[in-house]
Amino acid sequence: MDEKMKKHRLTFAFVILFFIIFYVIIYNNKAATERSESSLVLEDFGGITMAVQSVEGTKITVHxxxxxxDPAIFxxxxxxxxKKGQRWYSLPVKDGIMFTSIGYQLKKGDSLPWSTDFEILYGKLSAGHYRIIKSFRIEPQxxxxxxxxxxxxxLIS
Incomplete structure (x- = not known):
């Protein structure tokens, strides 16, 4: 098997593992009927930035x-x-929701918009200060x- 095929299989395995871990996180959030204080640690990785480009109705686009x-996958x-006061709280996810197992690869210099309709997962949001969180896996050689x-x-007003 050539090196390129091995790398593709390894990337595929990481994507699948990532989605299994994320499903467990979502499943644990489903058990809570109320918002729980966020315990997620956001790390500053200087090689990637994400900014909200627009929020129109229930559709959000980030850039x-x-x-x-090194390449990244998300x-x-x-x-x-x-955000309530100075603390962040996870929003509960609707029952029976799962993500598709798709992986996007980022290479140095890539710049792209990514959109989603948050109503599918979270319903309509009331007015407030929110944040969207995405995970990225960096794959050093x-x-x-x-x-x-x-x-x-x-913000949702």
């Missing part, structure tokens, strides 16, 4: 810029949180991959 040397999954969570804040 992702990638400048690191999926369709995301988390929404609401000779090291173990690492997952980062980054966020972008937005």
């Amino acid at each position: 992702i810029n990638y400048s690191a040397d 999926g369709a999954d995301y988390i929404l949180e609401i 000779q090291e173990t991959s690492k997952e980062y969570f980054i966020s972008a804040e937005f």
Whole structure:
């Protein structure tokens, strides 16, 4: 088997593993009927930025810029949180929702918009200060991959 095929299989395996882990996180959030204080640690990874480009109705579009040397992978999954006072709280997810197992690869210099309709997962949002969180897996050539969570804040009025 050639090196390129091995790399593709490894990337596919990481994407599948990522979605299994994310499903467990969502499943645990479903058990809570109320918002729970966020325990997610957002790490600053200078090679990737995400900013909210627009919020129209229940559709949010973020713009992702990638400048690191090693490739990254991200999926369709995301988390929404609401800010109350100085703390962030995870929003409960509707029952029976799952993400598709899709993986997007980012290379140095990539810049792209990514959109989702949050009503499908979270319903209509009331007025407030929110943030969308996405995870990215960085895949260095000779090291173990690492997952980062980054966020972008937005308001619903």
